[in-house]
Amino acid sequence: MSAEPARRVVSLVPNVTEMLFAVGAGSQVVGVSSYDDFPPETKALPHVGALLDPDTERIFSLRPDLVIAYGSQTELENRFARASIRVYSYRHAGVDNVLQTIRDVARLTGHEAEGDRVVRDLRSQLDAIRTRVRGQPRPRTMLVLGRDAGALRGVYTSGGIGFLHELLDIAGGDDVFGDIKRESVQPSSETMIVRAPQVIIEVHSGDPPRADVLQRERASWNALASVPAIRNNRVHLLYGSYLMAAGPRLGHAAETLARVLHPEMFR
Amino acid sequence: MIRARLIWIVLGYGGLAAGACLLAPLVGSTHISLARAFDRSIPFADNVDAQIFFVARMPRVLTGAIVGSTLAAAGVVMQALLGNPLATPFTLGVSTGAALGAVLAITFGSSLAVSALASVPLASLAGAVVASAIVYVLATRPGRPISTMVLLLAGVTLNAFFSALILFVQYAADFTQAYRTIRWLMGDLDVGGFEPIVAALPMVLVALGLFAFLPRSLNLLSVGADVASTRGVDVGRTQRLAFLSASLATAAAVSLAGPIGFVGIVVPHLVRLMVGVDHRIVLPASALFGAAFLVGCDLIARTVLAPVEVPVGVVTAMLGGPFFLWLLVRKS
Numbered sequence: 001m002s003a004e005p006a007r008r009v010v011s012l013v014p015n016v017t018e019m020l021f022a023v024g025a026g027s028q029v030v031g032v033s034s035y036d037d038f039p040p041e042t043k044a045l046p047h048v049g050a051l052l053d054p055d056t057e058r059i060f061s062l063r064p065d066l067v068i069a070y071g072s073q074t075e076l077e078n079r080f081a082r083a084s085i086r087v088y089s090y091r092h093a094g095v096d097n098v099l100q101t102i103r104d105v106a107r108l109t110g111h112e113a114e115g116d117r118v119v120r121d122l123r124s125q126l127d128a129i130r131t132r133v134r135g136q137p138r139p140r141t142m143l144v145l146g147r148d149a150g151a152l153r154g155v156y157t158s159g160g161i162g163f164l165h166e167l168l169d170i171a172g173g174d175d176v177f178g179d180i181k182r183e184s185v186q187p188s189s190e191t192m193i194v195r196a197p198q199v200i201i202e203v204h205s206g207d208p209p210r211a212d213v214l215q216r217e218r219a220s221w222n223a224l225a226s227v228p229a230i231r232n233n234r235v236h237l238l239y240g241s242y243l244m245a246a247g248p249r250l251g252h253a254a255e256t257l258a259r260v261l262h263p264e265m266f267r
Numbered sequence: 268m269i270r271a272r273l274i275w276i277v278l279g280y281g282g283l284a285a286g287a288c289l290l291a292p293l294v295g296s297t298h299i300s301l302a303r304a305f306d307r308s309i310p311f312a313d314n315v316d317a318q319i320f321f322v323a324r325m326p327r328v329l330t331g332a333i334v335g336s337t338l339a340a341a342g343v344v345m346q347a348l349l350g351n352p353l354a355t356p357f358t359l360g361v362s363t364g365a366a367l368g369a370v371l372a373i374t375f376g377s378s379l380a381v382s383a384l385a386s387v388p389l390a391s392l393a394g395a396v397v398a399s400a401i402v403y404v405l406a407t408r409p410g411r412p413i414s415t416m417v418l419l420l421a422g423v424t425l426n427a428f429f430s431a432l433i434l435f436v437q438y439a440a441d442f443t444q445a446y447r448t449i450r451w452l453m454g455d456l457d458v459g460g461f462e463p464i465v466a467a468l469p470m471v472l473v474a475l476g477l478f479a480f481l482p483r484s485l486n487l488l489s490v491g492a493d494v495a496s497t498r499g500v501d502v503g504r505t506q507r508l509a510f511l512s513a514s515l516a517t518a519a520a521v522s523l524a525g526p527i528g529f530v531g532i533v534v535p536h537l538v539r540l541m542v543g544v545d546h547r548i549v550l551p552a553s554a555l556f557g558a559a560f561l562v563g564c565d566l567i568a569r570t571v572l573a574p575v576e577v578p579v580g581v582v583t584a585m586l587g588g589p590f591f592l593w594l595l596v597r598k599s
Contacts, residue, residue, distance in 0.1 A: 051442075146443045151388075177574075185575065186450065191573075194319065223460050225318065226313065
């Protein structure tokens with residue numbers, strides 16, 4: 001293992017790719033995963049598979065000296081280890097873990113100072129949001145990560161761990177499923193009625209749909225008429241890939257959530 | 268004689284099913300007050316108990332009853348049609364076709380301009396219809412009995428083929444879509460309102476109505492096609508009716524609640540162990556017992572780990588599997 005900064009990096013983890021670009025290591029990235037589309041520079045790079053289908057041959061042909069893989073890709077890790085290629089295993093966890101990962105990849109690519117700066121900026125961004133909503137009533141919020149189109153079926157929401165749960169907390173909302181210590185929860189209609197969230201926020205990683213579709217999707221919630229969020233018209237559908245990316249854009253995501261939860265504080 | 272027995276059995280199993288349907292909405296992950304739920308003086312939007320009872324629990328219990336009874340009855344018909352005790356409503360590819368439809372809707376639905384295609388129930392229904400049509404065209408020849416061997420092979424092959432397509436689509440999907448697909452495949456009775464039930468009900472009723480014409484012919488058919496035809500059964504017609512009605516029942520059930528396994532095989536066998544093999548008894552008894560069974564399984568699914576739920580398909584398999592094995596061992 002050399003301590004030399006990596007010069008040719010292949011990243012199979014989209015949010016880590018974002019981190020690499022954010023710390024100024026973008027020009028060292030020679031390959032990205034099939035799902036990478038941010039920043040736009042990644043579009044021109046070779047796409048070499050992802051969690052389930054890494055194209056090992058392709059990755060080898062890019063002659064990387066650092067491969068960023070998911071922590072669960074141990075088989076892949078062993079293969080690169082045999083070829084003496086460094087592997088950084090990414091594990092998905094909370095906000096602190098995101099910041100640590102930024103520092104790690106900055107160090108591995110020789111951009112330690114920039115990494116520290118990005119982390120400092122992110123921290124102050126998050127602190128600013130926290131300060132802004134401090135003292136405000138914290139609405140009990142259900143953060144919906146997905147459901148079937150046009151119906152309240154297959155709903156799954158953020159549970160009491162993970163970076164989305166933490167962003168909600170920073171943005172000044174109390175997670176209605178905060179007591180369930182899992183990254184995601186699949187509540188039944190009954191559970192949603194009983195937990196009675198005051199605000200419902202749906203986050204979608206895609207582009208916003210047409211206005212009529214948006215209208216219909218929001219109206220799907222009307223079936224749960226007694227839920228305060230629905231009665232008080234506080235169901236929000238948010239669109240954008242930055243909302244679900246555990247990377248340098250999480251400050252932006254936290255601010256979007258805070259604006260929805262506490263619009264009066266952002267006038 | 269048979270009529271008296273039928274009446275008793277329908278009353279008995281019907282009582283069980285009705286009991287399950289009446290009891291199940293009273294129990295859940297939370298305690299509700301029935302008096303408050305039925306109190307008309309409180310506006311519905313203010314009445315949480317009524318919301319829980321009428322929006323969360325009633326549709327769910329009804330869906331369980333409908334899906335349980337259609338899958339169980341369809342299982343009986345499939346087993347008789349194929350002359351194979353291992354047949355299930357899913358053997359001939361209907362559910363895999365439905366699953367392919369659902370997976371496509373989940374994965375590509377949001378990018379489609381036509382929003383009807385994004386609807387998972389509609390897409391799965393379409394998939395089920397396409398799958399049954401393919402199997403039907405492959406296995407039937409005008410005026411001739413269906414070869415059950417061809418039917419079975421066509422169904423099994425189609426199952427494998429559609430499964431491969433599902434894997435391919437899953438492979439192209441992102442994490443959240445893949446996750447939702449897996450969840451759909453586990454089955455879910457929480458339909459969140461009466462509309463989906465009303466939409467599926469006509470198909471279910473037609474299928475159950477068609478089942479009513481089948482029992483006598485199925486009795487003879489299970490002795491053998493030759494015997495059946497010498498006793499005046501139009502074998503080809505019976506087979507086609509059995510295939511189409513069972514496929515329709517399965518398509519309706521799967522589009523409503525996903526492919527809930529084990530109901531279609533465990534319930535018919537359990538019922539046969541209790542009441543014998545006469546389809547005039549087995550078919551209605553299975554339909555009623557299937558309703559009670561699935562409502563019961565869902566009751567466990569939504570309470571055992573509350574507030575988190577266990578997918579109902581997991582419960583049916585975990586309860587049905589060992590119980591079924593126990594019965595097999597005890598009987599032999």
